[in-house]
Amino acid sequence: MARRPTIQDLARAAGVGTATVDRALNDRGNVSARTAKAIAEAALRIGYPMPGAVASLSDASKPRLDLGFVLHKPSQEFYQRFAQEITRACRAVPDATVTPFINFSPSQSPGDFTEAIEAAAADGQVVAATAINHPSLSRLIETLKARGRPVFSLLNDFAGQAGAGYFGLDNMKAGRIAGWMMATHLQRPCRVAVFVGGARWHGHGLREAGFRTALREYAPQITVTDTAVNLETRQVTYEATLDLLERHADLAGLYVAGGGMEGAIAALREARPPGKVALIVNELTSESRAALADHYAILVSATPLSDLCRALVDRMVRAAVDGPPAQAQPRLFEPLLYTPESV
Numbered sequence: 001m002a003r004r005p006t007i008q009d010l011a012r013a014a015g016v017g018t019a020t021v022d023r024a025l026n027d028r029g030n031v032s033a034r035t036a037k038a039i040a041e042a043a044l045r046i047g048y049p050m051p052g053a054v055a056s057l058s059d060a061s062k063p064r065l066d067l068g069f070v071l072h073k074p075s076q077e078f079y080q081r082f083a084q085e086i087t088r089a090c091r092a093v094p095d096a097t098v099t100p101f102i103n104f105s106p107s108q109s110p111g112d113f114t115e116a117i118e119a120a121a122a123d124g125q126v127v128a129a130t131a132i133n134h135p136s137l138s139r140l141i142e143t144l145k146a147r148g149r150p151v152f153s154l155l156n157d158f159a160g161q162a163g164a165g166y167f168g169l170d171n172m173k174a175g176r177i178a179g180w181m182m183a184t185h186l187q188r189p190c191r192v193a194v195f196v197g198g199a200r201w202h203g204h205g206l207r208e209a210g211f212r213t214a215l216r217e218y219a220p221q222i223t224v225t226d227t228a229v230n231l232e233t234r235q236v237t238y239e240a241t242l243d244l245l246e247r248h249a250d251l252a253g254l255y256v257a258g259g260g261m262e263g264a265i266a267a268l269r270e271a272r273p274p275g276k277v278a279l280i281v282n283e284l285t286s287e288s289r290a291a292l293a294d295h296y297a298i299l300v301s302a303t304p305l306s307d308l309c310r311a312l313v314d315r316m317v318r319a320a321v322d323g324p325p326a327q328a329q330p331r332l333f334e335p336l337l338y339t340p341e342s343v
Contacts (some may be wrong), residue, residue: 005048013042045092060203064097065320067313068124070116073232073259074104077285082305089309093269096317100124108197108232109115110134120151126316126324128152128167130202138162150324152312155303156203157330164319166330167312171203174301174335175210175257178280181300182211182253183219185278192253193225193244195260197232207257221255230260237263245271253278265291284338292343300338308333 009027011018014034016035024031024039031039033098043049072281073079083102090098097215101123106118121144129151131137141151141162150164157166160285182192189241208227218235225248230237237260244251244265254277256264265288270275274295281288284302291297311331319325 005046009046010039010043011050012192013046014039015042015143020271033060046306049094062095063321064099065317066099066101066124067316068120068122068127068322069102070105070113070120070127070129070326071102072105072108072113072130072337076259076284077287079104082309085186085305085309086174086313087315088306089223092310093313093317096321098313098317105131108132108135108200113137114140117144117151121147121151125320126152127162127315128154128312129158130154130156131158132156132198133202134200135166140277145324151320152316154312156201158202159328161328163313163328164324165328166332167315168333169202169301169303169335170332172210174282175211175212176214177301177335177337178207178257178299179211179214179279180218180254182278183215183222184253185298186219186222189251190252191223191224191225191248192247192251192255193251194255194257195228195230195237195240195264197258197260198229201232201258204258211255213256225251230256230258230263231310232259234263234266235239235259238267241261241267242271245277253280255280256282258282262287264290265296268296269294284336284343289343290337292338295340298339301337302332302338304336 003023007018007021020031020035021039024036027117035058048097071079072081086100086102093118103120114136117127117129117131117140127149141159144151145162151159151167152164153159158240194208196208212224215224227271228240241264254264264279268279273279279297280299282295282301284300288297288300292300
């Protein structure tokens with residue numbers, strides 16, 4: 001166990017005597033604001049616990065920045081955790097006091113996403129959002145860029161060249177990983193299906209393309225049914241999965257390229273025994289973890305939210321302080337892969 005820093009360690013780190021540190025910690029006076037600030041900053045560096053009033057001095061000279069964020073599906077575990085990681089990353093910025101304003105789009109309609117992003121741009125100097133691909137949103141991003149409000153795309157690159165950059169998985173690669181896993185697991189002539197949220201989620205289309213490409217390469221004997229649209233909702237996915245199982249008695253695999261996996265899990269639990277249909281989904285939640293443990297799912301491909309949020313907030317802070325980047329700068333992350341043996 002690491003040794004806890006002492007008052008002597010703090011004095012050395014701040015370049016003052018222990019008596020001065022003692023006066024600052026106990027508010028006994030005769031300590032200049034400059035010295036108190038140096039002590040507070042040294043305490044932060046070495047991990048020495050400081051009283052709130054003294055610790056706040058280290059923030060006095062930091063720039064104060066407001067950042068706007070837009071997510072959707074506020075009731076879902078993944079997006080709740082996304083919001084938590086954004087807040088945590090903002091609090092951890094060492095050289096600025098960052099306040100996140102997190103808005104949730106009430107639906108996946110272009111109008112609702114537009115309103116949420118406009119609200120985020122009113123709150124924050126820089127914006128990051130999840131959204132669909134749509135011409136009205138493309139025009140909005142152009143308008144915000146002209147107003148000096150850079151917008152970063154999250155998970156799905158909806159902003160394109162007008163945006164400040166994309167933060168998320170390499171969606172084509174994520175789809176190929178799913179296809180390779182399905183091919184390796186099944187290794188026989190059979191039928192599999194794939195769900196996407198809809199035509200406006202271009203990231204899902206890339207995942208589907210990667211999935212199909214990998215299956216053609218590694219398992220040409222596997223037939224892929226026509227792509228099903230689930231609107232990223234639990235109920236639609238549940239009903240569509242039951243329909244697939246009824247129409248295709250030989251269905252051996254299912255890849256949910258976007259949201260709505262809870263519906264597929266529920267349908268398989270209701271209609272098939274464990275291991276009968278190989279399921280691949282995105283994002284590790286309590287439900288997908290249980291599906292792995294019960295051998296309904298064979299793979300969960302998850303976004304490394306903690307790493308993504310730290311890198312995103314760092315880039316947004318730089319954009320707020322130094323100005324938006326001259327051109328879009330994407331940041332791709334490797335997916336975290338979970339199997340039944342890793343949960």
